[in-house]
Amino acid sequence: MLARTAANLYWMSRYLERAENLARVLEVNQGLAWLKAARPGEDMAAPLRLTDSEAAFAAQHGAELTPAALWAFLGFSAHPASIRSCLARARDNADAARDALTGEMWQAIHATWLGMQAAIDAPPADPANFADWVKERSQLFRGITYGAIHRNDAYRFIRLGTFIERADNTARLLKLRYRGHRAGMADHYGLMALLESVSAQDAYLAVYHDTVSAPKVAELLLLNPDAPRSLAACFAEIRQILPQIGGPRGRAAKKRATELAAALEYGELQDILAHGLQNYLGEFLDQLTQLNDELHAAYMEAA
Template identity: 40%
Template sequence: MLSRTADHLFWMSRYVERAENTARLLSVAYDTSMLPQAPGQARKAWQGVLSISELVPAYQALHDEVTRDKVLHFLVRDESNSASIVSCLRSARENARAVRGTLTTEVWETHNQTWLEVGRQLDHGAFERDPAQFFEWVKDRSHLSRGVTQGTMLQDEAYHFLRLGTFLERADNTARLLDVKFHALEREYHGSARGNGDVQFDFYHWSALLRSVSAFEVYRKVYRDVITPERVAELLMLRADMPRSLLASMQEVVANLALVANEQSGETQRKAGRLLADLRYARIDEILATGLHAYLTQFLERVNALGADISRDFLVPS
């Protein structure tokens, strides 16, 4: 396959996944903002949303204060922000158009219709009227994109590059979400006296985190007990049967890398396989004992390096 074609397919799927992940994050943050809380706590929550995507400097260049409405605008419809939902959907559609001949008609029409519809929704104020419904729409379009791809595409190299982009992006996002959320909770514990509302606070915190990756019902089915930080981390990191976990994502990355391997990708496959092995044989108690933040920081560095290696071996040189 031509490297330029592989590049468009890889990034098309990454942008769709990124739009969905942003919608998931904002949906939970918006719902949580409806709960009673101090202004300072609300501001920290929205700062955390920006931190997950490493967008604090870009936001501060445009806005002098962190508020719910400004963060929502910045992450949903600000076209100057390349990571906003509208920018991601536009980029996904542009990449799809560049390789239209490689895609099935159904896949192309799904991406094109998503782009046309998001423009209509934003122009007619659908987002401002009901942000929650808009976020659900974004998630539904992402689900549709993956379903149409899996149901209509020939499972050749094009398909594998699409899957590779999806799961590399998903691994990155889940790790960022865990890192920022756990780090924020540690500051809550160490920065203030905990009172009688601890249990209620923790339930809302962890249930919100689980809902952001569609894992609340999964957690109940797997553990059948109260929500604890250790089990949340285990579920989202080390469970191979949890679709958005780090382990499940890396299994897909390694499998699809093997299916598109070329003469120069051996080292990239080795690094991906080693990262997968580290997750497969890890224990959550050992990770927490040595420091979750340090582990996730290193994981993100390795995933980003893996993305660079994939670009070097298969895609258009940046």
């Protein structure tokens, strides 16, 4: 496969996953802001901190945070972190890799972009409906991909982009929202928001049958291989995908991915907490950045 095609497929998938993740975060954040005990002003800034866009938001909307302003900025504006920009870049990458996609996949991407354009022209009265639509479009594309495309390197780069982006999102959300053992209803709401932001509230109840606690949330999202958006689940997939990509390249990326997967598979929560969860997640995100760079150098840059 040509390096540029691999890069287009990888980033198409990452941008779709990013749009879905951001839609879920904005939807959950809006609900959290309505709860007085949740310290609305602080929690409402979470999507801006997650996307490193606080300064850009303030330049456009001033210091006042409202759900409407957040949706306008991170949903429909041309800012690079917005859902609109993510879907535009997914569409552009799909067009550049048109020959590697099935007709159904390409049509799904373009139908999503047409729907996004309609939302830009007439923003929905209820942003929650828009968030549901974004999630459904991303999930539809994944379903079409899984059911329609030949299991070749194109499929593998699409799946690789999904799980790299998903791991990045889960790690950043956990780093942002985890406050350790501090007591209080605000922290309870924050933990619930974290679980809802990665669609893990049902998984938590299925595993623990208990009230929400910070260590158990961390254990679920870090080490549980059966929670689809956990770091362990993402790297179990990545470790399977990389050896299937043809050619002699990618030894450094495969080595790093294997080491990260093994550390998550055999890791112990008490060791992570003793090291400091914020330290652990910062180091993990650095490793993920290096893995992304190694993947680019091995497969997505012209030799």
